[in-house]
Amino acid sequence: MTSPPILSEPPRAASSSLSALERDSGCCRDLNWRCQLGPEIRPEALERRLVAAGYDSRCRHPALRVLRHPSGHELAWVLASGRVQIRIPLGVDVDHRPAAARRIHAALGELLSQASGPDQDPEVTTR
């Protein structure tokens, strides 16, 4: 009953603040993927970085953010738990969805790495 194995290669965390990529439940094959943000991530700072990277905020519920990229994919993010669901657009061919998810996951990790690098956003703290 648990989710099937994720990818043929071993899952890797994109940064210390982001867990490995896993398949998430969804209505279509390989459309939804999940990863976990570290507790040190400050929602406001990350949201600003995502918006600067082109994401559009589609839902700003106190407990939840849903952001959409111009390319069509979405990030749904539970603030309390740090769970992020990466949503691949339905138009992406099923065979290309895992690679698309990996690219988005890597880009998210890159954003987080920048945030914790030497020029870190003062609102993003690390443990």
Added chain:
Amino acid sequence: MSDLKNLSRAVPGHDLKLLGSAPYVYHCHHFNLFHDQTVEDALGPEEAFEVRCRAARRASRHLLADAVRMAGAATPIERLQLAASIFRWMGQGDLELLAGADGGAARGNHLHYGFAWREKYGAKVRRKVPIDAFAAGYASAATEVAFDLEPGSLCGRETSCFACREPGCEFSITTGGEGDTTAPVDAAGVERRVGTPGAGIGEERIAAITQGLNDFLLGVGPDERGLVQGFGIYVTRHLSGYYDQTAYDTIHFIEQHAPQATAAVEGLFGESGHVCVFYTFGNLLLSPEWEGLVGPVRGEVEEVVTSCTAIARALGFGHWTISELVPGERLVLRTASNYEFPFYLERYGRSAKPRCYFFANAARAFMQLAHRVDWPAKPALTEDLYQNLFKQGLSWHTEETCCCARGDDHCEVVVTRRS
């Protein structure tokens, strides 16, 4: 978009949704494909396309006439643009309406049925007949309304279909339709038939969750392709008159012409309730939105059943209440409103037997999800798991013991463990 939001409202106290005065509900592609496949299995592909197209045209014409009046759309171009916007708002895809008063064409991109069919079955099955009957009926209704033509004067036919591995969806709209004088089942008809809303077990929790889901759904809109994603699920805001007419016309046909097959066809329309609860309710429960709005699902029976009842209300299925719940043994759901019986009574009159196939089987699926799914493990809700839960291990019996379509003052479904 904001204008279309203004068209959407609820039947107070009954958790039914209206677009203008046309009732609508949320359903995902798994349900939509299963429902239409049942019509096709019962009637054959050609007759099924006609039945579905006719139901789509009738329900859509009613909606579009309302929308044109409410928006003050005066010219054919304004009306056709409005119709295309509504089609997108419904999550049905992108429909270019190119016909005039003497007919013409329409073209579809990312149409919900064709696109979803190819997504779900395209790798395994080669489809030979077009699937987008809803779009064909909608396109003919939109053209009729745009040019003030008589209802049923145009016919829509899909000449090229994405589901059949053709590059896109094309439709011809032709004159010579046989006309349609059947009155729509609208808000007034629904309000005439629904009873007094009740309360049941877990009411406070159910009402609070329903409110939260409804608030969230207000912000859900179509993407650039005219597809609607909410809770990580692709859904349609679909006219319930389409589901009702296609289901009941099909069942009545079978009752008249092949009565020995009636139970099987009723069983399949009931199974659409399993499909909906498993894929839509299940994925909604596992979504980040649910986790954010309500919290992660722990998997207790009462929690899952009350959650499912709230979801049913938020999706516009009616003010379902839990009358009894004994974990491991029994569930009794009641309602004085759903999207099935008001249509039946208005269109066909009183029935000799219960007619809420979806309600009765959704209740059974609640119990199956509550008892057989390991929610904390966050299972993937795959076709294999569906088959395992609903084809090999269905441990619940369901019976609609009271039905408003039969003259009762409420509908009641009793789900008990099979011995």
